[in-house]
Amino acid sequence: MATNKIIIAIDGFSSCGKSTLAKQLAAKLGYAFIDSGAMYRAITLYFIRNNVSLQDHSQILDALSNIHLSFVFNEKSQQSDIYLNDEDVAHLIREMTVAEKVSEVAAIREVRSFAVAQQKRMGKKKGIVMDGRDIGTVVFPDAELKIFMTADPEVRVKRRFQELYVTNPHITLDEVRHNLEMRDYIDSNREESPLRRAEDAVLLDNSTLTREEQLAKVLDWVKERAQTVDVS
Numbered sequence: 049m050a051t052n053k054i055i056i057a058i059d060g061f062s063s064c065g066k067s068t069l070a071k072q073l074a075a076k077l078g079y080a081f082i083d084s085g086a087m088y089r090a091i092t093l094y095f096i097r098n099n100v101s102l103q104d105h106s107q108i109l110d111a112l113s114n115i116h117l118s119f120v121f122n123e124k125s126q127q128s129d130i131y132l133n134d135e136d137v138a139h140l141i142r143e144m145t146v147a148e149k150v151s152e153v154a155a156i157r158e159v160r161s162f163a164v165a166q167q168k169r170m171g172k173k174k175g176i177v178m179d180g181r182d183i184g185t186v187v188f189p190d191a192e193l194k195i196f197m198t199a200d201p202e203v204r205v206k207r208r209f210q211e212l213y214v215t216n217p218h219i220t221l222d223e224v225r226h227n228l229e230m231r232d233y234i235d236s237n238r239e240e241s242p243l244r245r246a247e248d249a250v251l252l253d254n255s256t257l258t259r260e261e262q263l264a265k266v267l268d269w270v271k272e273r274a275q276t277v278d279v280s
């Protein structure tokens with residue numbers, strides 16, 4: 049049982065295991081888990097479906113005014129699914145059509161303001177693990193624990209390939225590699241909130257760590273920062 053709730057911010061490159069770690073931590077600590085990337089993906093899905101021009105700011109603002117995002121806990125999977133207006137889009141947002149466009153959409157200032165305002169509200173009561181690209185730098189600059197995750201690029205490509213292959217056996221390693229490289233490049237070089245390691249973030253390279261090892265390591269960091277949190 050957690051008695052001293054903190055905010056845990058996890059940032060890093062694409063497909064290095066941020067959401068996996070965030071889910072593990074949230075389950076262990078009884079915290080809320082928010083995958084901020086899912087929000088940008090859901091906005092992108094809406095933009096694709098409605099042919100929103102990324103060059104037209106009034107179209108973008110109009111589209112955002114019609115988007116309502118929420119996370120609904122799924123008892124079966126024991127995870128929160130993202131809803132775009134009243135539709136569960138948790139699976140649709142993982143498709144390559146969304147992955148190919150999301151970094152362009154997430155670089156737009158109005159889109160970021162829209163998402164960040166909601167993310168900040170979600171952290172008001174603490175007891176939250178959020179992963180993304182700007183969580184420790186912009187969304188929760190005062191988070192008690194900030195983690196910057198990375199892993200060897202080829203390890204990341206193989207992990208994401210194995211994950212996507214289950215639902216799309218036509219996918220290729222090259223396609224996945226290209227998408228990860230492209231997203232990391234845009235995310236790190238955009239003007240608005242580029243992906244950066246916060247000065248006070250702890251670096252976690254999980255290239256050779258199992259899921260269990262990464263969790264054990266991070267739980268030690270949580271204990272250091274929230275002495276009264278019982279994580280036994």
Ligand SMILES: Nc1ncnc2c1ncn2[C@@H]1O[C@H](COP(=O)(O)OP(=O)(O)OP(=O)(O)O)[C@@H](O)[C@H]1O
Binds near residue numbers: 061063064069257259
């Ligand atoms: N320590 C690990 N060892 C092996 N596979 C892992 C490990 N951590 C995560 N994975 C797997 O790697 C893949 C990417 O993980 P995950 O989706 O958590 O990454 P992410 O950083 O949140 O990605 P993105 O930012 O692109 O959404 C998943 O298939 C996940 O199961």
Ligand SMILES: Nc1ccn([C@@H]2O[C@H](COP(=O)(O)O)[C@@H](O)[C@H]2O)c(=O)n1
Binds near residue numbers: 084
């Ligand atoms: N805080 C964030 C989170 C995500 N993004 C953008 O969304 C893309 C998809 O995120 P995943 O975590 O699901 O891979 C990501 O490539 C970023 O472009 C962001 O900008 N800020």
